[in-house]
Amino acid sequence: MASEPPALGRVRTIAHLLDESVRVPGTGFRVGLDPLLGLVPFVGDVLAALCSLYIVAEAARLGVRKRTLVRMLFNVALDTLVGSVPFVGDFFDAYWKANVKNAKLVAAALDADS
Template identity: 45%
Template sequence: MISQDADQRLKRSRKIANLLDGAWGIPHTPWRFGVDALLGLLPVAGDLVSALLGLSIVWQAHKLGAPRTLKLRMLANIGLDFLLGSIPIIGDIADVAYRKNIRNTDLLEAWLKK
């Protein structure tokens, strides 16, 4: 059973993840994109802002007392996305396909349900 505080933090993280990674769908495809993909169009600065926004989910995990290994995995997802984002065109595709924020929220939810 997840506590009420944990549930609220998870819901907050899910909302942020959906805004950043899946706010809009591409018609007639299963692909979704969010603010993260739009920020990725700005060289370097966009990926930096995107990474900083993604840290809010790691912060929620920290406030819930998540283990260091979980937070490191979440940071690794952010770091990988940041590195991929620095490659022109490939980075833009990776922003839509990799969806680091949804991955991190899924990791947090799986940990909370254990």
């Protein structure tokens, strides 16, 4: 069994921080920094998008296929566009979890290539 590339560990860590790092008390639901950053108009959404794009950049550096990268970019774009809508976008960010989706896409792509 081969060990996972350090970059995949970084991708998973960033995805967790952005999408699932805090459990909502009394529930099993988790949120991360992405919807919280989105509470700060414009600047928060831009910061969250840049962090999300880091995951895509790591995937490209790992050699993930272009088709998967396009799908990842779609996830980030949708997250950023809908997430920028005041109030409603923050709830969307909390449920969509684009970064976790993208981390899973990276892991699956690396598994398929090995």
